[in-house]
Amino acid sequence: MPNLAGGLGTQPVTRMSFQIRLNHLDGGQVAFSGEPEVSIARSAALAGIQLTTGCLQGRCAICRAYLQQGSVRLRRRPSPSALTSPLARTDGTVLLCAIVPLSAVELTPLSPWTGPV
Numbered sequence: 001m002p003n004l005a006g007g008l009g010t011q012p013v014t015r016m017s018f019q020i021r022l023n024h025l026d027g028g029q030v031a032f033s034g035e036p037e038v039s040i041a042r043s044a045a046l047a048g049i050q051l052t053t054g055c056l057q058g059r060c061a062i063c064r065a066y067l068q069q070g071s072v073r074l075r076r077r078p079s080p081s082a083l084t085s086p087l088a089r090t091d092g093t094v095l096l097c098a099i100v101p102l103s104a105v106e107l108t109p110l111s112p113w114t115g116p117v
């Protein structure tokens with residue numbers, strides 16, 4: 001008879017997370033944790049940071065940020081009506097609502113943000 005003590009139902013769930021650092025354009029930095037399946041905009045909101053956002057679907061581009069360090073990927077396919085591909089933007093920016101971290105990252109949002117609150 002199998003011993004179910006310590007089986008799958010009692011194993012602790014280990015979730016990978018990465019440090020996300022946001023720079024203010026005029027100096028200062030805040031760090032928080034982000035998970036590989038959660039957009040950086042969503043992780044920021046969960047950490048009490050208020051980013052400037054609009055559509056949250058990769059269309060309006062108000063959440064642009066410079067990726068200064070680290071790796072990211074698209075959380076999902078961008079909308080066909082997207083202004084540009086979030087990872088193929090020609091201005092060197094990414095869209096915080098459309099990307100997830102693949103490592104520790106450092107970003108500088110172009111729009112104002114506050115927090116944590």
Ligand code: FES
Nearest residue numbers: 054055056061097
């Ligand atoms: S909030 Fe519109 S593209 Fe990110």
